[in-house]
Amino acid sequence: MILNNFKKKYFIKSIKYFKYIFIFLLIFHTNIICYATLLKKNNYCIKNIIFFGLNKIKLQNLNISSYINKKNCLSLKEISKIIYILYNTNMVNSVNVFQKKNYFFVEVIEKPIINNIIIKGNKIFNSNDINFLLNKLQIKKGQILNNNSLFFFRKNIELVFLKYSMLSSFIKIKVQKDVNNKVNILIVFKEDNFTKIKQINIIGNNVYTTNFLLNYLKINNNFLFIFSKKNKYEINFILKVLNNLKNFYINKGYVNFKIKNVTQYLSLNKKNIYLVIKIEENKKFFYNEILINIDKKKYFKYIKNIINIIPGEVYQNNKILTLRNKIKKILEKNGFLKPEIIIKTILDQKNNKINIIFNIKTNKRYFVRKINFLGNNFTKDYILRNELLQIEGNPLNIELIKKTRERLYSLGYFNTVEIFLHKNNDPNNTLDITYQVDEKNQGSLKSGLGMIKGGLLGFNTVLQQNNFIGTGYDIDLNFNKDFYHSYLEFFIMKNHVFFKKINAGIKIFLNTINDDNNFFYNYINKNKGFFGILKLPINNNFIITNNIGFIQNQISNIEPQLSLWNYLKYVGYQRYKKSHNSYLLDEFIINYTFSYSNLDNSNIPSDGIFSFLNTYFSIPWYSKNRNYKINFNYSRYIPLNLQIFKNFLQYSPVFLFKSNFGYGNGFLGGKYPFYKNFYLGGSDTIRGFKNNSIGPKGIYYNSKKYHCDNGKTICLSDNPIGGNFLFNLNNELIFPISFLDNNYIKQIKTSIFLDIGNLIDTSWKNNYLFKLYKIPNFNFFSQIRSSIGLSFQFHTPFGDITISLAYPFKTYKTDKIQFLQFNFSKEW
Known part of the structure; x- marks a missing residue:
């Protein structure tokens, strides 16, 4: 109906071409006949043939030497054969022949x-x-x-x-x-713009208005005039509209609904098209009776209990299909692998009623003989069998088999889990179930090396081993070391300990922060603690983690830093008491983490989302150390499959958007502790700035430990002390290097980035002394830092290397700049 105009034009053009071909063949055939008649009339004996115009055609390749070198006279049939062979080369445009006495001349016009x-x-x-x-x-x-x-x-x-x-x-x-x-x-x-559907109109509708139907079909012919919503003229789109329209009426009880025809009108410039859909609604039908015919009467009552259709209700096709799926699931739970369900409808045209008959043939009932696992080269077999819900010897239950697959996925050890059913073709109707798994890389080693103050090196290593030697335990060992900081963490977790769904584990850590050179911190914090961990995988993408534990912070070697002393005084310590060589700040912590990930590749992602929300709460009734901390991180990878990139790049670039927001404060009279502050700056946050160098700086009292110039009471330092409110945005366009060989183009990538962020202290108050000594206000949210630059990522067999070259174009006096940054990580 829709393409009638196009087919008509195409048919007319085809007739024109065939007309020209027919005229050419007629003239050619007439010339051959006339020339043959002339030869017969003159009765010449042709012995010599001379060819003209042969350039690409070689006579010795045409197998006509027997005709040319022939001593006897050539017959008409042989001459026709020569001309036929020339045309058959498909290299000839035309052949002109003429004769003079015993010579026969052939002029060949070759194709260009x-x-x-x-x-x-x-x-x-x-x-x-x-x-x-x-x-x-x-x-x-x-x-x-x-x-x-x-x-x-x-x-x-x-x-x-x-x-x-x-x-x-x-x-x-x-x-x-x-x-x-x-x-x-x-x-x-x-190439002109796409032809768009300017307007769709529906005629023949009496029960529902045209506007109502168009809104249901999500078609808006006029939406705020210049912002009118238009769809491209596509056959699939029109068929979808017609199908949705038909389903709408059938689900409203109009069983005899018909689409009579669709008429299209194309504008003169072919840029817009108008469609008119003519329909016939007919009468509405109601349920009369639901009948069930099943060959196994034992299951009749189970099926009858799920029927939720009441006689007299308006007929809805969706209800019938939903009921059919429910019946199929009940039978599949009881071992019937392939039940046949045929739905028969009987219409009562006079009374507008409809009878539904379910004819059910259960076929064979299968039992599970054996369950096997393939591909678990590392994971122990008993770890997988602990997740089984389908039991050997019981009737086949498709739902339990699918749930088992989800449980295997939730272990986190496998990339894919596939199910295979093998019928044994025995009298007992048994089958075997095989779960084929593809194991992930279970371990990772990440190492980083960086240059810090004084030309000294900082080193960090994270060793992770999921499914340790196939036992189902996850073990992590984290170690950081540099001249001012040491950190050691041990973590172990067992999967599916409680209710065969919740993972349980413990974490123990020891942390030492030393700052003899007044770098970053103004104290030594030797903290240690332990946590009990519960981990609940909701599905393959979403996980909830709960940590409950104890942390002891031992603060010593305190310098006269204003915010630090104020906090210690608040929690009950006297800042000038010499007997306090160290200060103990203990707290019980409750931590919840909500994480989501649907990345297509965990190592080199090109599409998907990775996001997490961390919340920390100190138990309020233990001490004055009552506070909370919230951190939200979101990363989105978007492949840019645009034609403009396809013209120049073999692989599409990827846009990466990252955001990080953090906030901490006290509650119930508590105060936010200085050792939980956020820090900003470095290769993972805002490139072009030194690690942790953005944000509030330490203010010191003039004392023996810290001497202020010019005898000031207080003075500002260059040492960052962090803040309690953080935001950080990273925009990155990652694209492959097109001139590289295909073997390396996926391993080496470059990117252009724009980093934005700021870190403030919301409790900062600009008092009289701060104004007197011109100390900046670190509570200005508007003092945003920004940088742009290039980044190179090298994915090598030895690890991932990242080099960033950044230019900070929005800075402040207290910031520390680092144009070139380097990072290394390793996974296996």
């Missing part, structure tokens, strides 16, 4: 050779795709020109125009003659 192909005007069409189609049709430089191939090429392009709703677009092909029987082919594309 393609000298050059010029393509212009293609913006949407990829040049590589055009050249591929030309090569496929043997239209390329040095080949013989074939008009049929050009015709098919043009028709293929026109079909693509039609497929992608570009009805006003067209293609022109010009063949330009050149010297030495060569031609140049000029292919010109005129």
Whole structure:
């Protein structure tokens, strides 16, 4: 119905081409007959044939030497055979023959050779795709020109125009003659905008208004005038609209609903199209009776209990399909692998009622003989069998088999879990179930090396081993060491300990912070603690983790830093008491973490989301040390599959958006502790700034430990002390290096980035002394830092290397700059 106009035009053009071919064949056939008659009339004996115009055609390759070197006279049949052989080479445009006495002259006009192909005007069409189609049709430089191939090429392009709703677009092909029987082919594309559906109208509807139907179909012909919503003219879209319209009426009880026809009107410029859908609603039907015929009467009562259709209700097709699926699930739970459910409807046209009959044939009932596992080369078999819900010897239960697969996924040890059912074809109708798993890389080693103050090196290593030697235990060992900081952490977890779903584990850590050189911190914090951990995987992507534990902070070697002393005084310590060589700050912690990930690749992601929300609460009734801390992190990878990139790059670039927000404060009269502050700056946050160098700086009292210039009471230092409110945004365009070999293009990538962020202290108050000594206000949210730059990522067999070159274009006096940064990590 929709393509009638197009088919009519195509048919008329086809008749025109066939007309020309018929005239050519008629003239050629007439010439042959007339010339044959002339030969018979003159009665000449032809012994010599002379050819003209042969350049590419070689006579010795045509197998006609027996005719040319023949001593006897040539017959008409033999001459016709020679001409036939010439045409059969597919290299001849035309053959002219004439005779003088005993000589026979054959003038051959060969088909031209393609000298050059010029393509212009293609913006949407990829040049590589055009050249591929030309090569496929043997239209390329040095080949013989074939008009049929050009015709098919043009028709293929026109079909693509039609497929992608570009009805006003067209293609022109010009063949330009050149010297030495060569031609140049000029292919010109005129690509216009997509033809759009300007308006869809529905007629024949009486029960529902046209506007209501269009809104249901999500079609808005007029939406705020210039912002009118238009859809591309596509056959699939129109079929979808018609199908949705039909389903809507059938689910409202109009069983005899019909779409009578669809009429289209194309605008003169072919940029807009108008559709008119003519329908016939007919009468509404109601349920009368639901009948169930099943060959196993034992299950009749189970099926009857799930029927939720009441006689007299309006007929809804969706309800019938939902009921059919429920019946199928009940039978599958009881071992019937492939039940046949046939739904029969009987219409009572007079009373507008409908009877539904379910004819159910259960077929064979299967039992599980054995359950096997394949692919678990590392994971112990008993670890997998602990997750089984389907028991050997019981009837087959498809639902339990699928739930088992989800449980195996939730262990986190496998990339894929596939299910295979093997029928044993025995009298007991048994089958075997095989779970084939693809194990992940279970371990990782990440190491980092960096240059810090004084030219000294900092080193960190994280060793992780999931599913330790296949026992189902996850073990992590984390170690950081530099001249001012040491950290050691041990973590162990067992999967599916409680209710065969909740993981349980413990974490023990020891942390030492030393700052003899007044770098970053103004104290030594030797803290240690332990946590009990419960981990609940909701599904393959979403996990909830709960930590409850105890932390002891031992603060010593305190310098006269203002905010630090104020906090110690608040929790009950006297800051000038010499007996306090160290200060103990103990707290019970409750931590909840909500994490989500659907990344397509955990090592080199190109699509998906990774996000987590961390919340920390100190138990309020233990001490004055009552506070909370919240941190939200979100990363989104978006592949940019745009035509503009496909023209230049073999692999599409990826846009990465990262955000990090953090906030901490006290509650119930508590105060936020200085040792929980957020820090900002470095290769993982805002590149171009030194690690942890952004944000509030320490303010010191003038004392023996810290001497202020000019005898000031207080003075500002360059030492960052962190803050309680953080935000950080990273925008990164990651693209492959196109000139590299295919073996390396996935391993080496580069990116352009823009980093934005700030760190403040919301409790900072700009008092009289701060104003007197011109100390900056570190509670200004608007003092945003920004940097741009280039980053190079090298994925090597030895690990991942990242080099960043950044230019901070939005800085403040207290910031510390680091243009070049380096990072290394290793996984196996």
